[in-house]
Amino acid sequence: MDSEIRPPGEASSLLLPRTKEHMRGACRILTGQPVMKRVGPAYYLPHREEGNWGLFDAQDAPVELAVERGFADMVPLRQIPESTTRYAAIEAQLPSDSEYIYGGRFVHHFGHFLIETLARFWPFTEGFRPDQRIVMHGDGDPDQWFALRHVRELFGALGLRRDAIVHADAPFRIDTILVTEPAFRPQAQGYPDFVRFCRQLGARLMEAAPPPPRLDRPVYLTKSGLAAGVARWQNEAELEAALQRRGFAIIHPQDLTLAEHLRLYASGATIYGVIGSAHHVSLFAPAPVRFKLLAPERLNANFFLIDDLTGNDSTYHFAQGTHNVPNTGAPFIVERVIPEPEQVADALCAAL
DSSP states (O other): OOOOOOOHHHHHTTEEEEOGGGEESOOEEOOSOOOEEEEOSEEEEOOOTTSBOEEEETTSOBOGGGSOEETTTTEESSOBOOOSSOGGGOOOBOOTTSEEEEEEEEOOSHHHHHHTGGGGOTTOTTOOOTTEEEEEEESSOHHHHHTSHHHHHHHHHHTOOGGGEEOOSSOEEESOEEEEOOSEETTTEEOHHHHHHHHHHHHHHHTTSOOOOOOSSOEEEOOTTOSSEEEEETTHHHHHHHHHHTTOEEEOGGGSOHHHHHHHHHTTOOEEEESSHHHHGGGGSSSOOEEEEEOOSSEEHHHHHHHHHHTOEEEEEEETTOEEEOOOSSSEEEEEEOSOHHHHHHHHHHTO
């Protein structure tokens, strides 16, 4: 049986708006175009998570444009940009019959792949020539990367083949390499070129897709089925069930292809949920998306950066009483509990 619906004012008082005043990080929208620079000679120091890795010049100094940076003060991300070797000590060298482009760090996590790994590819919407090779850092190897569906979909839309990626566990020299500035720096800044690039990829993914359906009810994107991630809301399934009883369509985004996800966003439906990577997919949608999302007290600046770049109509709400709980051993960094899921469902209905 459905719970009793509270008067709108009483229900909505459970939800407190979250704005840039509650933001962690910075939200700078830059003008102009990200820069590109050809550097060389240089060398590649293999990826070591939280360790010394990157691109370095012949004087053993880091190639600054290749350093992964983010947050308000633009600190290095999971990287110590100091070499542990010398250019003169490296014997291995890439062949000179290819053009080399730096692709940055590969990140396995879906949302971070969208805003970090893809951020250096903004000039290459037309794909790559057969003689071009993409030099990348990252855990694992490209065979493991391409085993991920979202990687196959997006690198496929980009025209990036597995055999075009150069990745190694030992240092090597490069005569010359093109380094592009990331068009998006997490919790720091973004360029309009990034959303233009993403929308071109999104359009390519949707080319063979049927016209999006028009939905006559609100949609709740649930994270309850995720096996791993950054944050989990332990009792989200209870909120999901309460919303389903109130007429919401419940969708598990991990079950969608990117084309299906983009068709959903193109349908014009209002998207409800808790904050997460599904919001980042709006970078690839053909038009701004309307979101109403539950959030913690302080909100990652990436959500506001993406909204400012795309023009999304997003509102974020903190359900009073939401709190972190000890990790249960599941592969999530943070776990939270939503207070009174039935009452929060009423409050979301009042916000329709």
